[in-house]
Amino acid sequence: QKEVEQDPGPLSVPEGAIVSLNCTYSNSAFQYFMWYRQYSRKGPELLMYTYSSGNKEDGRFTAQVDKSSKYISLFIRDSQPSDSATYLCAMSGGTNAGKSTFGDGTTLTVKP
Amino acid sequence: KAGVTQTPRYLIKTRGQQVTLSCSPISGHRSVSWYQQTPGQGLQFLFEYFSETQRNKGNFPGRFSGRQFSNSRSEMNVSTLELGDSALYLCASSFQGHTEAFFGQGTRLTVV
Numbered sequence: 714q715k716e717v718e719q720d721p722g723p724l725s726v727p728e729g730a731i732v733s734l735n736c737t738y739s740n741s742a743f744q745y746f747m748w749y750r751q752y753s754r755k756g757p758e759l760l761m762y763t764y765s766s767g768n769k770e771d772g773r774f775t776a777q778v779d780k781s782s783k784y785i786s787l788f789i790r791d792s793q794p795s796d797s798a799t800y801l802c803a804m805s806g807g808t809n810a811g812k813s814t815f816g817d818g819t820t821l822t823v824k825p
Numbered sequence: 826k827a828g829v830t831q832t833p834r835y836l837i838k839t840r841g842q843q844v845t846l847s848c849s850p851i852s853g854h855r856s857v858s859w860y861q862q863t864p865g866q867g868l869q870f871l872f873e874y875f876s877e878t879q880r881n882k883g884n885f886p887g888r889f890s891g892r893q894f895s896n897s898r899s900e901m902n903v904s905t906l907e908l909g910d911s912a913l914y915l916c917a918s919s920f921q922g923h924t925e926a927f928f929g930q931g932t933r934l935t936v937v
């Protein structure tokens with residue numbers, strides 16, 4: 714079983730929809746939780762970073778972390794065609810300094 | 826503030842050759858991590874360097890090695906290339922290794 718499981722895609726939504734992306738994990742040592750966006754043939758771009766449990770909002774993006782359930786989510790409000798990309802969750806912490814464990818990614822398409 | 830710079834962006838090598846990839850982290854960041862990204866395996870951790878010391882290593886054969894210089898720039902070397910080494914190689918820099926990491930655009934290596 715993988716340490717990080719990400720909801721498989723692909724996901725296709727109409728412009729303006731609310732998008733929910735989710736990951737679960739098994740390693741209770743994880744304390745740092747990240748969401749990356751990756752466009753085709755580019756490196757991942759850090760979208761959101763959260764330490765421990767709680768919510769964090771940045772514009773149209775909201776990240777939620779529930780450590781008790783080992784579950785994290787990224788919500789995108791008012792989705793735009795430019796949001797079409799692959800979204801990766803990542804986690805780190807414990808003794809694994811400098812190592813982030815990634816989900817397999819969810820490919821999102823926002824249709825105009 | 827300049828981002829993470831990886832060179833070269835593209836490489837084509839022949840099976841059996843060796844290759845060296847370079848990564849210049851964000852100024853002030855002391856941690857550099859390397860990842861291999863392939864369609865089938867996703868993002869897999871190779872190793873992490875912090876202040877010129879390898880702190881963490883993933884499950885890759887000894888053909889994959891790296892180093893970090895006093896200015897935090899890092900290099901990754903792959904010897905005796907195999908066809909399966911064809912991938913996007915990404916480096917990520919962060920301040921301490923546990924905090925949010927910023928990725929470069931990657932080096933796309935093709936082994937023929």
